[in-house]
Every structure is written in structure tokens, then in C-alpha cells.
Amino acid sequence: MSEILELCKRAKEASALMSRLGTDEKNQALLAVADALVEHHSEIIKGNRLDMDNAVENGMSDALKDRLLLTEARLESIAEGVRQVAALDDPIGEILSMKKRPNGLMIGQMRVPMGVIGIIYESRPNVTVDSFALTFKTGNATILRGGSDCIHSNIALVHVIREALESKGVPVDAVQLVENTDRALVTELMQQRDYVDLLIPRGGAGLIRSVVENAKVPVIETGTGNCHIYIDKTADLDQAVQIVRNAKLQRLGVCNAAESLVIHKDIAEMALPLIAADLASEDCEIRGDAAAQAISNIVVPATEEDYGTEYLAKIISAKIVGSLDEAIAHINKYSTGHSEAILTKDYTSAQRFLREIDSACVYVNASTRFTDGFEFGFGAEIGISTQKLHARGPMGLLALTSTKYIIYGDGQIRP
Amino acid sequence: MSEILELCKRAKEASALMSRLGTDEKNQALLAVADALVEHHSEIIKGNRLDMDNAVENGMSDALKDRLLLTEARLESIAEGVRQVAALDDPIGEILSMKKRPNGLMIGQMRVPMGVIGIIYESRPNVTVDSFALTFKTGNATILRGGSDCIHSNIALVHVIREALESKGVPVDAVQLVENTDRALVTELMQQRDYVDLLIPRGGAGLIRSVVENAKVPVIETGTGNCHIYIDKTADLDQAVQIVRNAKLQRLGVCNAAESLVIHKDIAEMALPLIAADLASEDCEIRGDAAAQAISNIVVPATEEDYGTEYLAKIISAKIVGSLDEAIAHINKYSTGHSEAILTKDYTSAQRFLREIDSACVYVNASTRFTDGFEFGFGAEIGISTQKLHARGPMGLLALTSTKYIIYGDGQIRP
Numbered sequence: 033m034s035e036i037l038e039l040c041k042r043a044k045e046a047s048a049l050m051s052r053l054g055t056d057e058k059n060q061a062l063l064a065v066a067d068a069l070v071e072h073h074s075e076i077i078k079g080n081r082l083d084m085d086n087a088v089e090n091g092m093s094d095a096l097k098d099r100l101l102l103t104e105a106r107l108e109s110i111a112e113g114v115r116q117v118a119a120l121d122d123p124i125g126e127i128l129s130m131k132k133r134p135n136g137l138m139i140g141q142m143r144v145p146m147g148v149i150g151i152i153y154e155s156r157p158n159v160t161v162d163s164f165a166l167t168f169k170t171g172n173a174t175i176l177r178g179g180s181d182c183i184h185s186n187i188a189l190v191h192v193i194r195e196a197l198e199s200k201g202v203p204v205d206a207v208q209l210v211e212n213t214d215r216a217l218v219t220e221l222m223q224q225r226d227y228v229d230l231l232i233p234r235g236g237a238g239l240i241r242s243v244v245e246n247a248k249v250p251v252i253e254t255g256t257g258n259c260h261i262y263i264d265k266t267a268d269l270d271q272a273v274q275i276v277r278n279a280k281l282q283r284l285g286v287c288n289a290a291e292s293l294v295i296h297k298d299i300a301e302m303a304l305p306l307i308a309a310d311l312a313s314e315d316c317e318i319r320g321d322a323a324a325q326a327i328s329n330i331v332v333p334a335t336e337e338d339y340g341t342e343y344l345a346k347i348i349s350a351k352i353v354g355s356l357d358e359a360i361a362h363i364n365k366y367s368t369g370h371s372e373a374i375l376t377k378d379y380t381s382a383q384r385f386l387r388e389i390d391s392a393c394v395y396v397n398a399s400t401r402f403t404d405g406f407e408f409g410f411g412a413e414i415g416i417s418t419q420k421l422h423a424r425g426p427m428g429l430l431a432l433t434s435t436k437y438i439i440y441g442d443g444q445i446r447p
Numbered sequence: 448m449s450e451i452l453e454l455c456k457r458a459k460e461a462s463a464l465m466s467r468l469g470t471d472e473k474n475q476a477l478l479a480v481a482d483a484l485v486e487h488h489s490e491i492i493k494g495n496r497l498d499m500d501n502a503v504e505n506g507m508s509d510a511l512k513d514r515l516l517l518t519e520a521r522l523e524s525i526a527e528g529v530r531q532v533a534a535l536d537d538p539i540g541e542i543l544s545m546k547k548r549p550n551g552l553m554i555g556q557m558r559v560p561m562g563v564i565g566i567i568y569e570s571r572p573n574v575t576v577d578s579f580a581l582t583f584k585t586g587n588a589t590i591l592r593g594g595s596d597c598i599h600s601n602i603a604l605v606h607v608i609r610e611a612l613e614s615k616g617v618p619v620d621a622v623q624l625v626e627n628t629d630r631a632l633v634t635e636l637m638q639q640r641d642y643v644d645l646l647i648p649r650g651g652a653g654l655i656r657s658v659v660e661n662a663k664v665p666v667i668e669t670g671t672g673n674c675h676i677y678i679d680k681t682a683d684l685d686q687a688v689q690i691v692r693n694a695k696l697q698r699l700g701v702c703n704a705a706e707s708l709v710i711h712k713d714i715a716e717m718a719l720p721l722i723a724a725d726l727a728s729e730d731c732e733i734r735g736d737a738a739a740q741a742i743s744n745i746v747v748p749a750t751e752e753d754y755g756t757e758y759l760a761k762i763i764s765a766k767i768v769g770s771l772d773e774a775i776a777h778i779n780k781y782s783t784g785h786s787e788a789i790l791t792k793d794y795t796s797a798q799r800f801l802r803e804i805d806s807a808c809v810y811v812n813a814s815t816r817f818t819d820g821f822e823f824g825f826g827a828e829i830g831i832s833t834q835k836l837h838a839r840g841p842m843g844l845l846a847l848t849s850t851k852y853i854i855y856g857d858g859q860i861r862p
Contacts, residue, residue, distance in 0.1 A: 441813025
């Protein structure tokens, strides 16, 4: 039997046991894992050291090395994240509705674990622990496949987690790591429809595309964000400057950062110079169409490609439009369906924008930077879905669950 | 541009317009379609006649020919189905929740159309109209790809539907038919991630497998049903006989029919002879393990393969188990995750069965035949999902919708 098939079979068996665990048992196990991560820090840091040595040898950039590095303090913080997940409400077993049919059948929906979840990610070892905690809390068995760059860190982390689970009498195969980082194995994992209920890719656009292209198992696409801010003709100018600055610059490398401004022509002559000056003061470049360039000489020319680009840098595109309709059409054409905002004082514009923009999160008068599981009050986040099936927008614990119908009868047969 | 790409682009454009239609507009259009189907019956029946002639030429079975046949009376009944969909509540625009965050942001979820839905099905022309009505009611644009056996019926039906939509000023590309039944085109349709939000295969196991294997677009798998009835040691014997008869024999060729009996050993000597005699009186064969054969000489030997078979015929498998645990393990191993029932008077057995059986619908003391969108009170059904993502169990209108987050702010920026 192949390595992957063995992992899958063990996960499926663990998943059946997981579905019977009570909330207290799961929480106690999570707390034991948190303690173990701190207690066994030297074992984990030893593994991480191997990855760091390889990183230096392979000439990895400083930014990526920083993401890879584990320290005692970072392990404390990762453990604290696990404790926070333990403290969240357990969604499993909740009855979502229970209705009585005319024939007396009581039909309800019970929230249940998804089953076996595969998580495919890149080189951040904290994702290993975080993914485990969220999928475990929701009663799933998980197969982790991290990047080869952090394989030794992951082996050490998963070893410590599994030992902690064992100490609590919980199925250790609730979490397994694909230790062989051969790419053929990850493709095999993506095709195990009989064993894996859901795949979640966590990482860059290339990784996500590869999973979406190759998977036969259902996938939740956690997509990129080409987020727009539309400044309607009645927008508050001060607010517009503040929100654009926040959405573009508060953090550059994130999917909910704004990448494109769309401005109504009736306000552009007032709004654009203010915004352009403010952004320029932070060395942020504006690439705009001819109309935008005519208004502000800070604006450099934008190409068609610019409007479809997620810069993740100090660059923003700008487009002047003649109407709300034109704004909505432009945004729906170029957005990645992540997060878009309208800044307006007009009731109808706000309501139309909310209704007609086809994105996971649509804002009125606020920064797109709030698209986040914690900011939305979920207490956790496994990613931000830009597909429309199952989960859309920030995904908390509920995205890792399914439902089943439960039906209480007293002898009913179908006439 | 390829034929499929053109259909997809038109569907995407129609979808944007559809999302703006009000409930009254959609309902008026559905009623106009219903009227047109009746009014233009001769045009439709003329198309159907071509398919029926081909069916005779190709030696199609009488049962399949009957499914293909359209008559004036059948068109009346299909039109009545469309009117019933018009009468259902419109789920689009509903706000599912709206919570205030500490920073004053109001965050809610709005129910929205899925967007563009592809429906891939076989040779029943009523599916064409039914799929249109349900996807249209939920504000989606739909691309239909029916079987080549009913292509002329489908061309006529979709022509009549589109004319009726046009008469109401509604985007005609809300429904399009892939008129070229070349298989390469259906594969191309399954890969249009940029245009198609969801694929639903409706038909036999082969069709569903092919879609699941080839699609890059998210799919809802509407699966087969190897449904089980477990007769616990405290089951009511009269009820058991009635429920087994109903679940097995009330309709043979359906996915919610029971295909396998699992019987606790402590009740088997009483229950099995009664059930076997009752089923035998309807010429239904029982294939069982050695223990079942020892109890009843009506029972013929079952092979391992029998336990995994969806017979859709007057055959049922039987397995004697020593405990509830064994019953649950057997069912979770062989079921297709569709519908399973326990017959019991025991509280704990009932609750454990509901919790531990990993199927879309789990019953206590009722026939599995109730797994159906109409029986569940949805007023419609697009299929029965056996996957865990997005929709599980009978799918009504809600399964054809997605949600988006809408956020009302007053200038919030992220600190």
C-alpha cells in the first residue's frame, strides 16, 4: 500500500473515533498540546535549526527565514494560540433546526465534523500547529503537508503534538504529517476521494492554483485579494484619505489590502489630489488612467494589467468613472472577489454597491483590512475563501464542519 | 472563441443582471415560462418526436423511452412544477445575521445567488425545465447540458423558455443549452473556473463519477444510496416489518430505498423470519451471512460484494451483528453516506446511532424513503448530496445560493 493511502486509512479510522470525543476531552487534549509545545521547546528548536541551516545554505531571503524561525518565545505564543482555540465554543453537536413535519417526523440538522481534512501549505511552521488546533477542535482528523523548507520543524512539532494526544488517550492519528516531501505524494493526496473530505491549500497563488487544478477531493480556495475602494461622489473626503491610507498601507503583504482606487469623476478633482499627496508622503505610487493623470501630476500611467494586479507593495492603481454603474462594472471585472468598499453618504449608492458587488466581503465606509476571522469575531481563522461553495469570506471553526440531517420517527413509512 | 467559452461569457453577463432582479420579476417570468410550455406544446412535442424516433431506431428500452416521452399532459404537469417554484419563498437577499462589533462595524451575511451553475444530466427532458426553474428562482444563470438522446426535446424546451423570458424583459441568457452534444465540450465546460461557480451532475453513477473526475469547477456530488436499516435488539417487530417493506419495496429504482438489513443477534431469530416471509411474499430475495441463513432458509448466501451493492431491485442483503458498535462499524464501512435508519426502543442506542453514523440523513424508527426535498418540506429538490461540503442531504433552493458578508461602517480603519 502506498504511503499516502496508509496515512489516509489511519486518518479515516481516527476520524470515526474523533466524532465521538466530547468537548471536554478535546479541550483537555488541546491544553496538553499547548503545554507540550512549551515543555519540549528544545526538541522542536533542534528540528527548526536543521531547517534554518538548510535555509542559509539555499540562500533563502531574510524575510522568509524570519517566517521559518522558531524560538522559545514564538513557541510560547503558538501554544497560547492553541489555548485560545481550546477556549472557543465547540460547534460540534449543535442542532441547527428541528422542525415537525405533518406526518410527525421531527427533522433537524446536526453540526458534525467534516471528517478527514488535508491541509497543504508552505514554509511557516506555525501553520502546522494552528491547522491542527482548528481541525482538532472541530473533531476532524487532519493530514498535514507542509513545505520541504520546514520539514524538520514540522516533524518535531507533529511528534510533540501526537505524544501529547497519546498522553490524553486521544487518537494520535487525529494529526499526521506527510514526512516525504516528494511532490508526487501531494498529488496522490489530492485524489483520495474515498478518504479525504476536504482539502484546504494555505499559501501563495501558485500553491492554490496547483491544488485547484489537480485535486479530485473538494477544495476550498483561499484566494488572493485585488481589493478595491470606490470613492463615490458624496464620500467624506477626510474619511476617504484615512481609509485609503489604512487599506493600502497599514500592512502591505496581506490579501485584504486595497490595490485599486475607483473614483467618481464629480469628486475626483477634490479627492484625488488629497489622497495622492497623502500616499506619496509614504512613498506609495499611484498608477492611473488619463483622467487621473490630468487631475494629479503625481499619478503615473496605468496599463490594463495594473487593474488586475495584486501589488502587495506601495503601489495602487486608480481609475476615474462616470457613474456608480461604471464603478460596479469595473470592480466586478477586475476584482478577485475578496473585499471591496464604497465610501459614500448616499443611501441608494451604498445599498446598490452591497447588493451588486460580487465579492466575499463588501464594505460601506470602512477599510477592507477588516476582512479577517478575528476582526469578524470568530476567534480563529483557517483562511479567507474566495469561492462561493460552502464558505465565503473569513473562515472560522464553522467552515471546518458539515451537517447531517437527523430524523426522529415513531414508525413512519412513506405512503 | 470556443462555443463553450461563448456560452460561459454570456452566462456570466446574464448572472450580473440576474442578481439585480426582484422577486416579483423572477416570479412573473417563471409564470410566463409555465404558460409558454403549455401554449407551445406542439413545438415541443415535435422536437420530442425526433428524439423518440431516434430512440426507437437505437433500440432504447421501453422504460427509458417512457422517461423520454413528452405529451401534452406531461407538459401541463411540468408547467405546474414551474408554477410551484414561483410560489416558493425567494431566499435571495435574506440577511442571515447582523452583529455589531466592538468597533461599531455591523457585520452581516446576505444570501446571494451562486452565480453561474452548470447542470449536466441525462435523458429526461423534465430535468431541463426543473433545473431552469430552481436555478432561475435563486437568481443564477444556468448552462444546461443534457443527454444526446433528448437533444431535440431540450432545444425546443429551452427555445420556448428563452422566448418567454424575453417577453418579460428578463435576460434570456439566464438559461442556455449546450446544443452540440460532443463530449469534448462537456469536459471543457467542467474546467471553466473563471466563469462557472458550481457544477451539479444529475444522473447515474457513471455520469457523476465522470464529472467528479474531470471537473476543475466546484461540484456537488449527488450520490448513489446503499441505504441500511439496523434492527436493534429492542426494535418493535411489527414496525420493523412495515418499515423494511416500505424502505425496500415502495419504489425500487430510487436512491433512498433500503439495500441492506443489519440485525442484532438477540432479535434476529424473531425478526428475520417475519421480515423474510414478508419480503418473499413480494418476490424480494434476501442475501445474508451464515448466521442469517441459519435462522431463515429463505435467505440465500451473500458475498462481500453484496454488502456494497445498491441493487435498485427486489434484492436486499442481511447481516447479523453482535452489538450496536458492530452495526455502526458495518454501516459506516459499506454505506454510501446517503440514508440509514435504526429501529429501536432504546434511548442510548438511538442517540448513539444518530451521532455516530456518518451519513447525510440518519433516522430513528422511520423509513429511509423520506430522504427527499419535498418530504423534508423544502418545496423543491435539485438532488441529494452525499458530499459534506456546502450541502449534505436533500438540496432545495438554499443549496443553489451562496452568501456574502456585508459590512456597514462609519469610517472605521484597522488600528
